[in-house]
Amino acid sequence: MTTALITGATAGIGAAFARRLAADGHDLVLVARDKERLQEQATELHDRHGIEAEVLTADLAEDTGIASVEARLADRRRPVDLLVNNAGFGNKGRYLEVSMADELRMLKVHCEAVLRLTSAAAESMRERGRGGVVNVASVAAFVPRGTYGASKAWVVQFTQGAARDMAGTGVRLMALCPGFVRTEFHQRAGMGTDNIPGWMWLDSDKLVSAALADLSRGKSLSIPDPRYKALMGVVKLAPRSLLGGVSSRAGRKYGPK
Numbered sequence: 001m002t003t004a005l006i007t008g009a010t011a012g013i014g015a016a017f018a019r020r021l022a023a024d025g026h027d028l029v030l031v032a033r034d035k036e037r038l039q040e041q042a043t044e045l046h047d048r049h050g051i052e053a054e055v056l057t058a059d060l061a062e063d064t065g066i067a068s069v070e071a072r073l074a075d076r077r078r079p080v081d082l083l084v085n086n087a088g089f090g091n092k093g094r095y096l097e098v099s100m101a102d103e104l105r106m107l108k109v110h111c112e113a114v115l116r117l118t119s120a121a122a123e124s125m126r127e128r129g130r131g132g133v134v135n136v137a138s139v140a141a142f143v144p145r146g147t148y149g150a151s152k153a154w155v156v157q158f159t160q161g162a163a164r165d166m167a168g169t170g171v172r173l174m175a176l177c178p179g180f181v182r183t184e185f186h187q188r189a190g191m192g193t194d195n196i197p198g199w200m201w202l203d204s205d206k207l208v209s210a211a212l213a214d215l216s217r218g219k220s221l222s223i224p225d226p227r228y229k230a231l232m233g234v235v236k237l238a239p240r241s242l243l244g245g246v247s248s249r250a251g252r253k254y255g256p257k
Helices: 012-023 035-049 063-073 100-128 146-165 185-189 204-216 226-237 240-254
Strands: 003-007 027-032 053-057 082-085 131-136 171-176
Touching: 003 012, 003 063, 003 100, 012 027, 012 035, 012 082, 012 204, 027 035, 035 053, 053 063, 063 100, 082 100, 100 131, 100 146, 100 171, 131 146, 131 204, 146 171, 171 204
Parallel strands: 003 027, 003 082, 027 053, 082 131, 131 171
Antiparallel strands: none
């Protein structure tokens, strides 16, 4: 039986990964900040699917939190076969409206934690000749808008570059780029979502199924929905200056209120 470690496991995409992987018979290491929610989730998944669900409380905006997850990933006695770097958040406000402390906290979680945890996992996986890493990014990575999109663009570029360097080792790395997903993400950031068209919303369970299928195919980039694949195709052809104006207007319409 294999083991998957999921950060940001208690809600949204992370919880959907936990449900799917538990149903498929994988043991889990569930990582998040809320110990009580983690324990409730672990108990439910164990009782429902008969898998072992380990709880690891960690704040990935802190060095101690990242280090504790690194140590778990590096434990050769209890190998992790799949890492899902899902933890992340958004800040309410545009550039210069968000405090520098909050901007740096986001970069810590989205970039430094992803780099360190991916590296800890990949090193151990390379020794065994197998394993996988899914780094959750966003379609925001492909449009010029703010620190959030910039951090997710880094996740995509880092993951695809690392995947190329790890080719032939048996270790697969993939950046997952969803669009709008019905999770706690926007609520936690205080962002309004009433004006987002219904067709733009994705189901987290279907998203995870598509992502795991793409990982099994060896893809280094997954945009798990035909609607967003089409949109990103248009984005590739549109001038960057036009995209900047469109994404700015979309941010005012769909973003923080």
